[in-house]
Amino acid sequence: MTALTTAGEAEEERERGVRTVGAGWAGAALGVALLVALTASVCLGSTSVPLGEVWSAVARGISGREPAPGTQDLIVWQLRMPRALLAAVVGAGLGLVGTAVQALVRNPLADPYLLGISSGASLGAVSAIVLGASAGGALGLGLSSAAFAGALASFTLVWTFARRGGGFRPLRLVLAGVGIGQFLSGFTHYLVLQTGNEQQTHGALFWLMGSLGGAQWSTLALPTAATLLATAVLLARARPLNAMLMGDETAAGLGVDVTRLRRELFVVTSLLTGVLVSVSGAIGFVGLMVPHACRMLVGGDHRRLLPVSALFGAVLLTVVDLVARTALPDQELPVGVVTSLIGAPALLYLLDRRLERP
Amino acid sequence: MRIAIEGLEVRLSGRTVVSGVDLLAEDGEIAGLVGPNGSGKSTVLRTVYRHLAPHAGRVLVGGTDIRRLTPVESARQVAALPQERGTDFELSVREVVAMGRTPYKRAFAGEDAADRDTVAGALARVGMAHAARRRFSALSGGERQRVLLARALAQDPKVLVLDEPTNHLDVRHQVELLALLREQRRTTLIALHDLNAAASVCDRLHVLHEGAVVASGAPREVLTPELLAEVFGVRAAVVEHPLTGDPLIAFDHRAPASSEVVAVS
Numbered sequence: 001m002t003a004l005t006t007a008g009e010a011e012e013e014r015e016r017g018v019r020t021v022g023a024g025w026a027g028a029a030l031g032v033a034l035l036v037a038l039t040a041s042v043c044l045g046s047t048s049v050p051l052g053e054v055w056s057a058v059a060r061g062i063s064g065r066e067p068a069p070g071t072q073d074l075i076v077w078q079l080r081m082p083r084a085l086l087a088a089v090v091g092a093g094l095g096l097v098g099t100a101v102q103a104l105v106r107n108p109l110a111d112p113y114l115l116g117i118s119s120g121a122s123l124g125a126v127s128a129i130v131l132g133a134s135a136g137g138a139l140g141l142g143l144s145s146a147a148f149a150g151a152l153a154s155f156t157l158v159w160t161f162a163r164r165g166g167g168f169r170p171l172r173l174v175l176a177g178v179g180i181g182q183f184l185s186g187f188t189h190y191l192v193l194q195t196g197n198e199q200q201t202h203g204a205l206f207w208l209m210g211s212l213g214g215a216q217w218s219t220l221a222l223p224t225a226a227t228l229l230a231t232a233v234l235l236a237r238a239r240p241l242n243a244m245l246m247g248d249e250t251a252a253g254l255g256v257d258v259t260r261l262r263r264e265l266f267v268v269t270s271l272l273t274g275v276l277v278s279v280s281g282a283i284g285f286v287g288l289m290v291p292h293a294c295r296m297l298v299g300g301d302h303r304r305l306l307p308v309s310a311l312f313g314a315v316l317l318t319v320v321d322l323v324a325r326t327a328l329p330d331q332e333l334p335v336g337v338v339t340s341l342i343g344a345p346a347l348l349y350l351l352d353r354r355l356e357r358p
Numbered sequence: 359m360r361i362a363i364e365g366l367e368v369r370l371s372g373r374t375v376v377s378g379v380d381l382l383a384e385d386g387e388i389a390g391l392v393g394p395n396g397s398g399k400s401t402v403l404r405t406v407y408r409h410l411a412p413h414a415g416r417v418l419v420g421g422t423d424i425r426r427l428t429p430v431e432s433a434r435q436v437a438a439l440p441q442e443r444g445t446d447f448e449l450s451v452r453e454v455v456a457m458g459r460t461p462y463k464r465a466f467a468g469e470d471a472a473d474r475d476t477v478a479g480a481l482a483r484v485g486m487a488h489a490a491r492r493r494f495s496a497l498s499g500g501e502r503q504r505v506l507l508a509r510a511l512a513q514d515p516k517v518l519v520l521d522e523p524t525n526h527l528d529v530r531h532q533v534e535l536l537a538l539l540r541e542q543r544r545t546t547l548i549a550l551h552d553l554n555a556a557a558s559v560c561d562r563l564h565v566l567h568e569g570a571v572v573a574s575g576a577p578r579e580v581l582t583p584e585l586l587a588e589v590f591g592v593r594a595a596v597v598e599h600p601l602t603g604d605p606l607i608a609f610d611h612r613a614p615a616s617s618e619v620v621a622v623s
Contacts, residue, residue, distance in 0.1 A: 108446050236465035243460050245449065247442030253407040254513070255433025255461040300449040301456075303468075 023304035026297050030311035034088060037318040041084035042076055045325055049076055083215035086223070087321040087335075088314040090212065090280045093227040095294070095313025097269050097276070098287030099306055100234055103241045104265040105170040108295070109350070112287040114174055116158050116181030117151050117270045121277035122208055123188045124150020129204045130191050143207075144219065144278040151274025154184055159266065173266070210283035210336025212321050219279050226275040231310060233268050237261065238302040245300065283336045285343025286313055286320075292350060359420040359435070359516035359545055360385050361406070366415035368401050375401045376569040379415070381547075383517070383562065388539070388546040390560035390577075392553060394590055397566040399521070399549040400441065406519050406547060407438035419517055433461035437515035439506050439523055444495060451497070451505050452490040455480055458512025480512040481505075484538060500531030507538065518546040524555065553590075557581055557605045565589055578605050 042054050049057075049072055057076035060067060067073035097112040105114070112118070128146035161176035162169075188208070195201045206213070234241070240261050243251040248258045276283075290313040291305065297312075298304045317335070320342070324333040366379040376398035383389035391399040404410040406417050408429060416423045424432040437458070458480065459473045481487045484504040489497070494505065503523055510518055520539070524532040532552070536559045539546065550556040556563060557577040565573040565580055567589045573580045586594045586607065593613035599606040 102447075106446070108448075239457075239460045239463055239465075242449075242453070243457050245445050245447045246454070246457065247440065247445075249404065249407070249409045249438070249440035250442050250457075252409040252429070253433065253436070253438030253440060253519075254457060255428075255430035257429050295448050299453060300447045301453050 023298045023308060026294075026304075026308050027311060030308065030315055033315045034311060034318065037315050037322070038084045038088060041087065041318050041322045042080045044322060045075075045080060046330075047071075047075065049080075078217075082217045082220055083212055083321070084318055086215040086220055086279065087212050087318045089220065089223045089227055090276050090283065091286060091290075091313035091315070091317025091320075092310040093223060093230070093272055093276045093313070094283065094286040094317065095290035095309035095311075096227065096230055096234060096306060097272050098289075098313075099291040099294075099302070099309045100230075100241075100265055100269045101287065102291055103244055103302070104262060104269065105174050106245065106247075107170070107174075108292065109288065109347070110174070111284070112269060112273050113181070113282065113284065114177050115266070115270060115273070116154050116177035116179075116184070117273040118277045118282045119181035119184040119188070120154020120157075121147040121151035121274055122282055123184045123191075124148070124153070125207055125278070125281070126188050126191050126204045129200055129207065130195050143214075144222075147278035148274050150184075151270065151277060154180055155270040155274065158270075162266075170262075173262075206334050207281045209334035210281040210339070211334045212280055213332065214279070223275050223279050226272050227310070230268050230272045231306065233264070234306050235303070237264070238306060241265075241302040242300070281334070281336060283317070283339055285339045285347070286317055289343050289346055290316060360418075361389075361420075361436075361517045361545055361547060362418045363402065363406070364416045364418065366402060366405060366417070367413045368398075368405060368410055369413045370401070370410075374413075374569065376566075377414075379566070379569075379571050381564040381571060381574065383545050383547055385545055386543055387561040388548060388559055389562045389564065390556040391547065391549040391564050391566060392551075392556050393566035398569040399566055401569075402566070403438070403519050403521050403547060403549055404440075406517075407436055407440070408432055409440070430461045433513065433515075435515060436517045436519055437510035437513035438519040439503075439510050439521065441521045441525070443499075443502060443506070443526075446495070449494045450490070451486060451492050451494050452477065452481070454494045454505055455490075455508045455512050458509045458514075461513065476514065477512050480508040483511060483542075484508045500527050500534065503527060503531070503535055504538065507535070511542070516545060518542070518544050518548075520546065520548040522549050522551055524550070524552065553581060553586075553607050557607065558599070558602060581605050581607060 039054070043049050043051060053072055054076055057068070057073045058081065060073065061077035061081065067077060094112065101112045101115065102108050102110045125143055125147035128143050157180050158176045161180065162173045192201055192204050195204065240251065240256040243254040243256050244258065244261065251258050291309050294305055294309045294312050298308050320338050321335050324335045324338045327333060361383050363379055363381045367377040368375050379402055381389065391402060393399055401410065405412045408424065419435045424435065455477050456469065459476065478487065481490055484507050486501065486504050486508060489501065494502065497505065524535055527535065532555065536555060540559060548560070560577055562575065563577050563580045564571050565585065572589060573585055581596055583594055583596055586592055593610040595608045597606050597608055
């Protein structure tokens with residue numbers, strides 16, 4: 001009888017309780033997982049590099065010594081290391097952006113791309129690809145800067161529309177983002193179709209689907225800085241973010257200047273999204289899935305959720321990129337294709353689960 | 359602490375929603391706002407917890423105009439329980455109550471022992487200590503309101519502001535919540551739909567009608583058949599509650615639905 005009751009209570013606890021592990025444990029476990037994932041990502045690929053060789057190549061790279069003769073050092077230090085690190089940084093950034101956007105529009109199923117920023121970035125990047133090096137070179141614009149310029153332009157448009165009528169309301173923000181995003185995507189697709197050059201079309205499509213193939217040491221600095229900065233800015237606002245989950249009036253009653261907080265969140269998430277998209281293309285679903293998974297892990301308090309989401313995003317995208325590089329024998333998949341293939345079913349599962357709940 | 363509202367005027371999208379509103383709750387008093395839908399009760403309360411800025415007039419908490427305080431400073435004086443009742447996010451009961459500490463914490467500051475005590479004490483005061491780890495969205499309506507009251511208490515305010523806290527609760531939970539509120543002995547502004555509840559719980563009533571206060575005073579003085587006819591458009595007798603002696607409003611549910619309701623004296 002006692003056993004029955006206990007089982008029943010445990011059942012109820014599972015059903016109704018918020019199951020969380022300590023944030024410290026989650027952080028430590030994810031930190032270890034990240035190291036493992038990064039190591040695996042550097043070791044594995046079209047040519048496997050033994051672990052010992054990887055460490056010595058990394059040691060040589062860090063100390064700035066001459067690389068050992070042969071291709072292994074080159075593969076490890078010039079190709080795989082920057083790529084694995086970029087995957088981790090972009091994953092962390094997407095995890096953060098996702099968490100912030102979901103609080104910003106107060107919807108746990110919102111996606112960073114909802115705000116239309118990535119569409120602007122994509123348009124910028126595709127313009128640069130299609131118009132080619134000639135026009136881009138003349139303007140002094142590389143692919144990344146064109147993408148970032150596009151992100152800023154769409155940001156300004158969405159901002160202007162969302163602000164009309166005063167305030168900064170979630171629904172208006174989302175609708176402005178979706179509307180402008182669609183408009184810009186239309187342009188992007190038109191541009192891609194207009195390209196006669198097959199290689200350009202291929203390049204543009206690959207980029208639109210999200211890819212980490214362009215990773216170099218030099219492309220790491222900006223996204224790393226942006227992600228670290230955003231982490232600090234968001235963590236400083238963790239409590240106001242919590243308050244906003246309950247509603248604008250509740251947050252106001254807790255001393256939060258809601259309009260200002262939304263404005264700050266919009267700026268931070270847009271800039272970070274712009275930077276991320278400019279180095280990796282539009283990688284979908286990471287920003288949606290990561291905060292969700294992390295809420296199940298450590299609960300909804302942003303003081304824990306933000307750092308854990310960043311770590312989890314880093315692990316996830318590192319692993320996904322490894323899969324994208326190695327799944328098919330002699331072809332690399334765009335990483336965005338893999339995230340969509342994993343992410344869309346996961347989203348449907350979540351929707352289904354929400355239906356069943358009281 | 360005493361709270362007074364003087365000459366309050368609020369405009370929303372150019373339309374004047376309330377004007378010339380004066381109201382008061384003395385230290386430790388529960389002051390009720392009653393009035394038909396759209397009479398401006400919520401609007402008045404929203405200016406107190408600073409969701410809305412008044413166009414004219416002042417909200418004085420212990421003699422200080424709250425507009426002279428920063429949002430954080432006034433959130434240490436006034437805690438609100440607005441009509442927002444839920445969240446789609448997975449928050450535990452404890453996390454919701456801990457939000458009450460928001461106005462006291464600097465950025466990056468963790469929870470200290472005093473915060474934990476305050477949160478635990480607030481949960482205990484509303485009888486929800488056992489549910490600290492449960493998911494907020496899985497609670498019943500009555501439990502939810504108690505947790506939200508605990509959040510307001512964890513804010514350690516001088517004044518509580520509650521907007522229709524008993525809406526959508528069954529009778530038992532309505533009675534429980536209002537009893538809990540009386541036990542707090544804290545200056546309280548509360549908007550209530552249920553006039554009988556207001557007559558029992560409130561020390562003072564302010565009747566709002568079309569954005570203005572039309573009557574203020576002790577429930578017994580304010581709730582007259584004439585006022586009920588004029589403001590609420592109902593025919594009713596006011597008698598003495600057989601158990602408590604409070605005013606008890608007996609509505610005439612058979613009265614014809616006409617535009618002119620004549621009061622019974």
